[in-house]
Amino acid sequence: MASYKPTNIPVYPKLGEKVTEETLYWKNYKTPIQIKEFGAVSNIHFSPVTPYNFAVTAFTRIHLYGLLSQEPVKTFTRFKDTAYCGRFRSDGQLLVAGCEDSVVRLFDVSGKVALRMFKGHTKAVHVTDFTSDRYQILTGSDDYTCCLWDIPNSAQLNTYQEHTDYIRCGVTSQLNRDLFVTGSYDHSLKVFDARVDKSVMTINHGHPVESLLLYPSEGLLVSAGGRYVRVWDLLKGGQPLVSLKNHHKTVTCLALSSNGQRLLSGSLDRHVKVYNTTSYKVVHNFDYPAAILSLALAPEDESIVVGMTNSILSIKHRKPSEEAKETAGHQRRRPSYRVYAHRKSYVPKQDDYLVSKPVRQHLAKYDKQLKKFNVSKALDTALETWIRGRKPEITVAVIRELDRRGTLKNALAGRDEQELSRLLSFLIANLVDARFAPVLITAAEMILDIYQSIIGQSPVVDKQLLHLQSLLERELDYQKDLLEVLGMLDTMFASSLPKIELPCSGISTSNGLPQGQSTDVIFPYNKMQSRVFE
């Protein structure tokens, strides 16, 4: 005796993006915390030491936030004008920031008043950074110059006047105290060595450079400007390695994930893209509500902080990992687990006679009803809210099975207003889905056949029928448009194909399904529509 074969639920290919390990990793963040700042958030920088506070530069203030705090733990307000580029020193003790008023200020993270004021630039200073020996500061300004300052005696050490436009980004090397790179709106990147008076390398980015990033190994340099993110090999004399064009507006900020395996870029097009640094393919994408100006990742990727033009700071924290959860659950279960462990540890001896337990076949609710030939009940269970909403393919599979058994009419008939409206709402939700259309159109026709006589008796059902009608009209228009587009494409393909002497028609290397489906779907809809009009 064969056991009952459950209804076959077809597995449809998942539409949209594929679930990969990357998406799982990058999706594993909580809903963002949003903090309103006083102005556009132009820079975010994490302190390199615990407790990994981060400095948020927005308008005339710099806020220091703790990793998990929602309120600033400290605020620096002594700026006359818009502050720029608040950065920590590698020991996390000092913070430097430029300002629209051309003065560079150096703060102690515990103090309030600036320790040093570096005056010398004539225009706004957008770039500040500490060199790796911790005693010098690099600044870059809109007056086309960049300078090195000595912290102890606040003296200007050197000035480089090589750029021909605003300097808007720069980084210092973490391995060599004399090296730094600046990027400018004159489309160029320049690598400077403090030991000589000129730049040692010039790289043309091709667009105004908005952001720069050095890899931890400092062999590769990443620059962002225009819609492009470009990677340069410094060891090969600034040879271009790869050019990424994945944003459709200016890329404003760059960040590296903690292990250096992923590169993140934020753009004015409101997306943050995550690239794999070996293949330079986009592996994940975050959407934000406004144009992104600044982006930073906490150590270990514990949180992603994004600043936007609408002066909102968005902080996403990583969800606690699964292992932590599991160990917690483990401890609770321990006593009962011991009991079972004892029973499970029994190993049958060689001459033991094993009595196998008959395996009970587990059937879904609708299958149980189908097995008993209760067709109406089977349809009812398949139309339960949860299944209907989450897994319409199950409901459709049950309808298809009923149709195959020739009992779909019986199952659909004899329903009251509530049940009928449930059916209709399911049809409205799924009728235009190309995967379900063939099955649901037969069902819809049957419903119209059966319930023709009661049209006009219930306002609920009438309303839904009208809705269904308008839906079909829209779908028809849509299909018509699609067919037109298809026709246009066909002529284009035909003209672009090289002339082949042999008379062969219709060669297309793509999957032929979409074409076919669109044509065979439209006719039933037509028929349906004419019926609904009646």
Place this chain on the structure above:
Amino acid sequence: MVEHGDVRVVHKGGSKINFREPALSTDSRFLLCASGESVKVFSTATEECLHALQGHTDLITGVLLRPSNHLQAYSCSLDGTVRLWDFTDGILIRWAKSNRVNIWCCFIYVWTVHLHVCACTELFQLVAVHLPQCGEQLVEAKELSAVLSNISSNPAASAFGREVRIFRCLEVYFFKKHKSYSFFLKKDNQKGGKNTFTCITCHPTEDCIASGHEDGKIRLWRNFNHRKEYTYSTLHWHHSAVSSLSGTNLLSGGVESVLVQWRYNQESQRDFLPRLGGAITHISVSPDGALFCTSHSDNKITIIQSCVKVSAVIQGLVKGDRIRTDLMIEPRSKALVLNGKPGHLQFYSLQRDKLLYNLDIVQQEYIHESGLEQFEVVMAAFDASGSWLATVEERKQKAPELELNLKLWAFDDQKQSFVLNTTISAPHEGRITALCFPHVSDGQTTMLVSTSRDGHFKAWQLAAPAHTEDEGPSWSCDFLGAYHSLVPECCCFSADSSLLAVGFQEVVTVWTPASWELLTTLSQPPGAVRDLCFGRLSCSKYLLGATTSRLLCCWNLLTCSLEWVTSMDVSLLLADPLSENMAAFCFEAGSTDLFVFKPGEPRPLFSHKALCSGRVTHAVFVPREVMLESCDEASQWLNCSHLYFLTQSMDLLTFITKAEEDKLTASSKQLVVSDDVAMTPFHLLLGKHRDHSAGINEVGSLTLRLNRFHRPTCIFLCSMFVQSLLISKEEEMESEKEEEDSDGEMESRISRPEHMPSGESGCAAPALTKEEVRELRRLKKLDHSWMKGLLD
């Protein structure tokens, strides 16, 4: 069959086992069923076929246990004979032949007291045959007395009870009184009731008759000894015709394939055994009631324990009304593959004549309801290495609602079976007309081509998963081809898979699968191309096509020109995978002829006129396990492969050479001798006996005239018999004297064994144990009278 040289057409396996109700032996150990021209004896425990009782020359129409001896069974056949068998050993005891010429036995019943067999003649009369009790093996049944006439030819419509015999339309015939009563049901057709009788059975001990009806009702008749005062009660569960009834606890079955057990006198209590397979055609119960067995329309016998649990399934080759798939050979197991149960493919071992397994293709619950359109497997194809199977299933023939599924199955080494890899729903908009894999000898197959009525052919490609997280490779569409919106009917890959030929009605297009370029077109109007086939090996430059205008064309692909053309109505064109030979089945004047030829040679290798009536549409070359080395010209083409084909009446036939046949018979003779020589425990026991053969050598004479009911196997006796004949004259005399002594009282023999062996062999043989002596005595009693025939 027409004899043709030394190549003969023979039936090969797959006979029906569900034709008539099977019989269960009294001890429930054996199951006898009529299977073509032989009666097969199955073991109920192991499902194994123990032996086939052969001797009838036509279809066997009934098997019945002999009530007076539980080790014997009667069988009757359309050849007009009734035979009595000892089924444990597979020996024919007697057979009876009617003196009337045109008698067919349709079914058989035994009336215990008189020991006669009732058989049905062509006039549908029930006749009683008295079998005279005599020693002759062939008896002529002279006393034929017609009992009833105009009975139904369906055996289910008549039944024999304790003292009554009853027939269709409820005519009760009392055997003792020689009277018959008829009862009729009112034809109440206004309610749509179809109360035609379909089957009938009698309670074995009580006066109760159950009848099954077309409308699914069962009526229990009682008190039918009187013409007027009969009563009946109605049971109803089945939704359409009840096809079989049986047993003390009434068992019923029908099209729904549910066995229903009704408790006697408590008819509201029922036990069900659902989903048994095909429609139940017969139910039989073992005499002790321990086992039931049901025959199903899909050539299956299910053995069921009386606690309503299936214990064994004996499955024959399922031959539905129509085979939609081609005959195929699974490259791994060399099993024949074709449509089986609805929605399944069956894998049938030709060597062992046994169904290996069924592969569920549709994977849906089968609803037993007539008129319901079900998914059917219409096409299947294996790739060359047997690692992929492609199947097409379809439902509803009408074009707008056609449901099509293309499924691809990968062979799983662990499960040793095919596992579903990809399901493509609606692969084409029209019905699929052909499906083929390229013949890649090394490495993996990664392509499949399907042609469809929608005017396209599609190439499907096995693609690696796009993401590493996906389970594995799956198939997707790679290329969509068409030619002037003509309908492609057939496709074929060349031997090295570098070319694909697709027949678009009258035009054959040749494509290269590497770049999907159309290389050339060939055509031979008028008439659409029906079948395409590339030559193999040295003939691989030839492409053969059969057209609907009765032409067989051969194109040379090197010159792209027609090589030759001949006029024949080819219904099927096949290429032998191991040689250059091609087989063409031609339909000519109502029957099919076979031509076997090489594309490059003008003369056919073999031709066979009038192979069978009707068209042959399914045939297959089955590679041989061991190549033959026949040099005979007419049978040379059978060296590499067998050729099997299905006739219109669904008989599986094959060709056999004389040499092979000789070998077969020789090996069956060999079997007897070698069985005897084998070092089994029995041999050791026998060998010992043979050493002291003095005690046994009288067996030879004894065996010839003893009780025929306790006869050991032929093989066992044969050795004894031969042994006894080898003993010298005087020894024989001596032993005969001895036997005369011992004939009267057996006890004396037990005391004697000590001196007996020493007197004969001289050597120091060990004394016989008591058990051995008992064994010897038993042997002496055995009946060996049947040997007389052999000696004569």
